[in-house]
Amino acid sequence: MNYRYYLPTDILFGPGVLDRLHEKPLPGRHALVVTTSGKSVKRLGYLDRLRRELTLSGVGYTLYDKVCPNPTRDNVMEGAALARQAGCDFLVALGGGSAIDAAKGMAVMAVNDGDCWDYVRDGSGKGLPLKEKPLPLVAIPTTAGTGSEADAGCVISYPERKEKVSFGTPWSFPAISVVDPELMCSVPPRLTAYQGFDVLFHVVECYISRAATPLSDLICLDAARRVVTFLPRAVAQGDDMEARTEMAWASTEAGMCLTHSSLTAQHSLEHSLSGFYPELTHGAGLILISRAYLRRCAGQEAYRERMTALAQAMGAEPSPQGVLDALEKLMTRCGVAELRMSQFGITRESLGAVAEKSVDRRYANERAPLSREEAQAILEQSYA
Numbered sequence: 001m002n003y004r005y006y007l008p009t010d011i012l013f014g015p016g017v018l019d020r021l022h023e024k025p026l027p028g029r030h031a032l033v034v035t036t037s038g039k040s041v042k043r044l045g046y047l048d049r050l051r052r053e054l055t056l057s058g059v060g061y062t063l064y065d066k067v068c069p070n071p072t073r074d075n076v077m078e079g080a081a082l083a084r085q086a087g088c089d090f091l092v093a094l095g096g097g098s099a100i101d102a103a104k105g106m107a108v109m110a111v112n113d114g115d116c117w118d119y120v121r122d123g124s125g126k127g128l129p130l131k132e133k134p135l136p137l138v139a140i141p142t143t144a145g146t147g148s149e150a151d152a153g154c155v156i157s158y159p160e161r162k163e164k165v166s167f168g169t170p171w172s173f174p175a176i177s178v179v180d181p182e183l184m185c186s187v188p189p190r191l192t193a194y195q196g197f198d199v200l201f202h203v204v205e206c207y208i209s210r211a212a213t214p215l216s217d218l219i220c221l222d223a224a225r226r227v228v229t230f231l232p233r234a235v236a237q238g239d240d241m242e243a244r245t246e247m248a249w250a251s252t253e254a255g256m257c258l259t260h261s262s263l264t265a266q267h268s269l270e271h272s273l274s275g276f277y278p279e280l281t282h283g284a285g286l287i288l289i290s291r292a293y294l295r296r297c298a299g300q301e302a303y304r305e306r307m308t309a310l311a312q313a314m315g316a317e318p319s320p321q322g323v324l325d326a327l328e329k330l331m332t333r334c335g336v337a338e339l340r341m342s343q344f345g346i347t348r349e350s351l352g353a354v355a356e357k358s359v360d361r362r363y364a365n366e367r368a369p370l371s372r373e374e375a376q377a378i379l380e381q382s383y384a
């Protein structure tokens with residue numbers, strides 16, 4: 001085993017912790033504050049609370065509030081241009097994974113010339129080396145989903161090319177993450193479920209991945225147990241602070257797993273699917289694919305031991321089939337068992353192209369090699 005432990009983010013965790021941000025030295029004097037184009041961070045007063053913290057810290061800011069739900073290359077380039085123009089020396093992302101991921105991209109492009117697809121390594125990206133380290137970032141998640149607060153990854157879409165790719169750099173860890181479960185209480189039930197399943201699949205994939213490490217093994221099983229126990233409660237009652245806190249920690253744990261292990265082809269397939277169909281929410285896409293994907297894993301000897309341990313952590317019979325049973329039960333309890341691809345406008349005819357475009361570095365993390373044909377079969381079995 002060759003392994004490097006590296007997680008340089010200062011994580012402040014707990015209900016109400018946003019109001020203590022000013023007690024921390026911030027990594028700059030003028031921030032680009034990045035939020036999504038939705039109204040919720042303003043309406044719920046989160047942006048005002050952040051402004052107060054920045055003022056108390058003596059830090060100026062410029063607001064970029066146009067990030068789309070699936071952040072795009074245009075978002076990244078526009079925000080980066082604004083950061084340059086306003087003389088920003090760090091960024092603060094307030095919002096879900098979209099705001100944080102977009103800000104990670106902007107942090108790179110605020111100090112590197114050219115286009116962000118010059119540096120992207122997947123899809124049609126040129127994979128050029130960065131000349132400058134990204135600006136530092138403070139991440140303040142308002143959802144329990146991507147784990148972007150504890151990893152260096154970000155996912156950016158290029159709609160004109162139907163591409164949705166990972167654009168992490170070794171320097172893209174947030175300098176500070178403020179994980180305040182109070183900010184997550186207003187997420188509606190359906191989105192809470194989608195985001196919670198994203199957390200689950202991060203840890204399921206990182207656990208069965210060939211890239212798993214002793215640390216990710218510990219954290220993955222712990223996070224899987226938390227999701228199974230607390231996600232149905234967070235979906236049923238949004239202001240259940242214990243459930244929100246447990247889910248916030250599970251999401252952060254999942255981010256750590258993304259750092260100490262790596263995802264598998266299920267995420268590649270979903271990124272390709274929502275690259276083709278940008279209206280498809282990431283978590284919903286994963287839910288749609290997951291039964292067929294995990295059924296394939298459950299049927300292969302290479303995954304038997306890991307699937308058995310996962311089933312146990314998820315409170316099911318200790319067998320590979322136990323993971324599928326626990327998954328079905330969780331979907332039912334969270335009200336997402338009946339999702340269908342056709343509801344999102346996905347056509348069966350497009351699945352070959354989706355499978356083709358999904359093949360990326362994560363396929364190498366499968367314990368039994370997954371061919372493009374098998375990947376297409378997973379999508380076709382998932383279609384209804």
Ligand SMILES: [Fe+2]
Pocket residue numbers: 146198202267282
């Ligand atoms: Fe994900």
